[in-house]
Amino acid sequence: MKLSTTLTLSALLLAGVSTQALAQQQTVTVMAYSGLFQERYTKAVVEPFMKANPGIKIEYFPMPNSAQMLGTLRAQKAAPQVDVVIMDVSVSKAATDEKLLTKIDEKVSKNVADLYPNARIADADGVAVTFDNLVMLYNGEQVPTAPTSWLDMAKPEFKGKVAIPGMPDIQGLSLVLILDKARGGTDYLKNVDAGIAGMGEIAPNVQTWEPKPEVYPVIISGQAVIGAGWNARAQVNADASGGKLKAVLPKEGSVFQINTINYVANGPGKDAGAKFIDYALSPEAQKAFTESMFYAPTNAKAQISEAAIARTAVKSMDKVIPVDWIALAKVREPIMEQWRRKVIPLSR
Known part of the structure; x- marks a missing residue:
């Protein structure tokens, strides 16, 4: 009887302590x-x-x-x-x-x-x-020769096979900035007309601007074969895919x-x-x-x-295009409006 009573009291005490701990969490x-x-x-x-x-x-x-x-x-x-x-x-x-x-x-x-x-x-x-930095993604089995330029996504063989997370996602915005610099743009805070024009060349080949659940598995599966994504996620997905997903830094560079x-x-x-x-x-x-x-x-x-x-x-610092993201935030909406008017309609 005494042992049973002691066990019961111990259980109650432990329950009390547990309840108190939960209450304080x-x-x-x-x-x-x-x-x-x-x-x-x-x-x-x-x-x-x-x-x-x-x-x-x-x-x-x-x-x-x-x-x-x-x-x-x-x-x-x-x-x-x-x-x-x-x-x-x-x-x-x-x-x-x-x-x-x-x-x-x-x-x-x-x-x-x-x-x-x-x-x-x-x-x-x-x-x-x-x-992190933006990289070009591609399916190594379906694209045997590594692409070297972001504008390779505009090539005829990639019609309907491009996946890019479009604006308002920052990946789409980043690609506009990269292409703007490559096309001779001098001040992205004033205009990104050259970058929007570059995106306009790629847009007819775009299968989706909203890869689901995200761009990496879409390219691994072959639903799309080329696109843009972040280096960190690309590295992990490349390992998980047994090397089927590949990532390269095109000659035009990237953004941090x-x-x-x-x-x-x-x-x-x-x-x-x-x-x-x-x-x-x-x-x-x-x-x-x-x-x-x-x-x-x-x-x-x-x-x-x-x-x-x-x-x-860190490995790509020498190819990073400097971007003042804070200053860019002030002109993000006008760029988004250009994207809606001049890029999206070309992919329909």
Whole structure:
């Protein structure tokens, strides 16, 4: 009887402790990219963070692109449901201007002090959490000779076989900027007529501007055979496809893409959100994600293996076209309007 009573009391005490722990647990909602990014980021960053911080639960809210993330933040402005968002820097600038974010500085994360200079963006509240660059993708089985130019996508043999994530996705915008430079454009902040004309040449061959679930499996399956995508995802998909998916950097070069991590103003998770941001910017988390998915790190103290760093955007620095994404954010809508009027109709 005494043993039974002791066990019952112990069980009740344990239940009480468990209930109390659950009551004290904080939840942080992180809105970031869906698909492969979600899978790898969860394993490399989210799960280790929760293991080290058992009192904080991370709920990952996946979205396909930054434009939709911004729409969600706007819709929730009066009562935010998200604490942290990972999005493109130009969209982060728009969110900053609309006072949807809280500035990330050394008070929010001590790791901000160790970020590369171009990871700290003067006119945006977020800071860079990954670097990447645009590459040309192709199916090595159906395209035996590696393409060398972005405009190879306009060749007759690729009629109906091109897949490009079009605007408002930043991949479409990036391709406009690359082609504008290649065609003699001198100031993308004033006009991108040359880039729009270049896209107009490719457009008749485009099968889809909205590859689903994303461009990589579409090209691996042979549904399309050539297109554009991000280097980091291309590297992972190339491995997973047994080399069927291939990625090249065309002669016209590429652009550097910056994903920022952002602290949502008045998010429900409060200080727990800042704790996650601090971890995401740490050398430990940066190393883990770079070696998992080949995004270049933004923390200068992250010690990345040579094998991994060789597959990141760092390898292409000499072919990167400089872009002021913050200044570009101000003219993004006019470029989008040109895209609607002069590019999309040519693909119908």
